[in-house]
Amino acid sequence: MSPPTPAASPFARFVQSEAFAGLLLVCTALIAFVWANSPAQGAYQTLRETYLTLSLGDARLGLSLEHWVNDGLMAVFFLLVGLEIKRELLIGELASRRRATLAACAAAGGMLVPGSLYALLNAGGPGAAGWGVPMATDIAFALGVLALLGSRIPLGLKVFLTALAIVDDLGAVLVIALFYTSDLNLGALALAALTWGAALLAGRRGVSSLKVYGVLGALLWVFVLQSGLHATIAGVLLALAIPIRRPEPAGYLASLTDAARPGRGEQVGARLRDLEDLLERAQSPLHRLEHALHPVVTFAVLPVFALMNAGVTVTAGGLGTISLGIVLGLLLGKPLGVVGGAWLAVRLGVASLPRRVTWPQMVGAGILAGIGFTMSLFVSNLAFEGGALLTQAKLGILIASVLAAVLGAGWLLVVSRSAPAGAGAARGIRAKEDGTA
Template sequence: MPNLTIIERSPDPEATTDSGARRLSIAERLRSAGQVRIGALLLLAATIIAIAWANISYDSYHGFWDTHVTLGVADLRLDFTLHALVNDALMAIFFFTVGLEVRREFAIGELTTWSRAMVPVLAAIAGLAVPALLYVLISSGSGHENAWGIVISTDTAFLVGALALIGPKAPGRLRVFLLALAVVDDIGALSIIALVYTENFNPLPLIVAAVGLAGIFLTRYLRSGRGLVYATLAIIVWLAFLGSGVHPTLAGVAIALLVPVYRPDRRDVEHALDLARTFRQSPNTEYARAAANSLRESISINERLQSAYAPYVAYVVLPLFALANVGVQLSVDILAGAATSMVTWGIIVGLVVGKFLGVYGSTALLRLFRVGEFGPGLTGERIAGGGALCGIGFTISLFIVDLAIADETVQNEARVGVLAASIIAFVLAALIFRISDAVHPAEELGRTLERPVNPARDHIFGAVDAPLTLVEYGDFQCGFCLKATGSVEEVHRELGDRLRYVWRHAPLTRYHPNALAAAEASEAASLQGKFFEFERSLFADQENQLPSHIIRRAQELGLDVERFEADLTSAAVAARVRDDMLDAEAMDITAVPTFFVNGRRHTGPYDAQSLIRALEETAEA
């Protein structure tokens, strides 16, 4: 879910919120952002070390990475250089995590429906095609036109890290857009590696790989011991890809796409909590094992593996890859050669200009023709900054350099181009974001309602075409939101058909553990036409909002419980709540309830008379 920090707001304008809770939420946000920054900084540090090492002692650098390592037992042996071990084995783990993210996005993420995926998918496709075209045009006649794959991919790790370092205030929706784009970008890059840069193809080992992949798919049905089976079959599939001539890192992607992913079933989570309470009352090994297993199984193996491997990829695999691949000599002769090399300039223009034109240009056209969905906060200037950041084509670009170019001199020129393009793209994005922040200062953020009220989307109580509009961002477990419902009811009694009231979600997930589940449950109820009935039942009993209580409420309201439970785990319901949370972040909503009166943010008390006065005054204005 988006990183949204919200606190409850007292109806008394003189009252203050709990400062300790505020400090805690800020600390959590900084810690999360810090983890992203650490990974990007380690990657940057490894890059600098590799360049320094190669320029201080070029022979020792290449001699070290050319060291042979033999793995195996008896007659079954594999001989690798350290460089190949990093690129063929460790990078398979990186591509495995990429595949997990791809699988998740298409199953329960931003790419579940075409209407949601249209903008990032089309931007990613243009971001693949335009750079490749520019590279081929500029490098024409160099003899290395086939190396166009170098410029097609964006480095997701650097992209996220750079966005955390230089991105705009409240970057949530831009981050979601760029991550969805990066997933499609990765699919394109991986497909091109498999189809264009595979040599000495031998189809027979792929039969073994297919059997192993079938076994991986079926492993989900085992009752226990799945970890060992997954690991064994993964090694077999990797070895089969290695023997086939298809780059073995693609085995990681193939395996990841077969790992099951699903949204947690709230009742499974509740059952795990019951077992944990049982263990607390009667601590013993059996209860401890049952509670731990139940908690683990409530989360899909896809997300467990992402969580487990992400630190190793960010802190070990990618820095080692940079250390093994970025060691380019920066002598006067090499830099002079790069300055006049069509390959170098093709890479720089392809990544910096091509990515920007592809991403920003395609989204500008989509916006012009009103195609696709652009949520609040995803403005043209922010997409421009994100498009510039997409020019950081580090990891996969360097990976393809070795696959596409055999000449060591040209490889060095290509690496210079990748490094130069990444630096230029970073600086360009920073400038765009700073200019954007200057044009739209922080104090103007969130003064007006960013997403207009839409009867086809919003939950509206009252006449749809009423002249007065009151929008509330709230939380079903928030005590102050409960008090605000009384004010809203009184306002509606006074104004009658002149008022339309709109509810939008801003759950305090850090302080109210069931608030997100309640919001999603209300959306599931809305699919059966009973949003406000479910809302009233949630506010009527804020202390009991566990999954079992939510199902009971659905039964009491006469909902189709089987359909309700299915909708609770649907990607569409989760996306609807996430959209409201991202809207709240884009408008810098840091307290709930927050009201918008006729499209303008309301400040001060929210008793009925204050809200009525504000509605009348802003209507006249």
């Protein structure tokens, strides 16, 4: 009989979920690309441009289906991103100073170098506004590729890539807020600030009802949308307000013990229901919301976003300096920046490589960081209003992301195959230093 399988850790469950999300994204993106280049491409464009209006009394909000997805559904994605950033900073991988420093330095290099390469190629041209496009990393795709490689890849590399992508997402949010914002409506901005203040106050007071944050989040989204900031920023702002401290209800432990006492018939059923309720209340609002949003984002938000945005019609002359800048930024700039930033942090003594991870494997992680799909497509929609420039950007993103996935997986297969022979002694030394076998 095989030994019982231990329960998966929260991080392991997260990796598995994001890996599946990556595979689902690939399929949805392929469907959109084929559809946009088929005889039925007119139906695809009609679907994207379908106008939907939401009415509440005298208030009306009308947007195309594409904008509902990019401004509305993606706010849910950014809410999840914000929750993950907050969790990692307070109690996760980024709570450790050395780990956080390694991820921050690698992410900073992985944003500055690709952006600079793109800017050099497109300075003064019509594509100059797209410098933020090659900065982002798609965590779902990257972890999906790592999952396909299985146990050949050390867990430390997966942890590093996850932390890198989370810091990278934080950088992308700042870039969007600071540089891809239209003219501001100060009245709506003031209402957004008041609503966010109410959410922050609720969080400080320990309000645990997700319904309260849901109402405040909906109002915040409307006000941010009207203010001129991109509406998805509302998701990140709301995430910062949701408390992560675990509530300690009065008499919680005594109630838990009482609910777990043996009994008969209806008593046992009632106590089990009480026990479920107590365990639910023991989780912080942040953990409950993050757990609830993961399947929504995995199975709905990201696939629908890919369907609306990956349908690029290939035409003659569709490639240009914008595409070249994005491809060079993601394929060359990302690994150079990520590995260079990490090497500098280690060299200065402020960080160290994850256990059992080698520099060649870090290069592989840098190549995978060049998979920019979701966030890069999102930024490209902000940088270019549409037409040929947006088509060039999307083609560059798709080409670079596919090549980064293939090259990154191939590189890691080669270096991980040779790692045990060359790094075995070093691993043994590290294990003894860490007190582990």
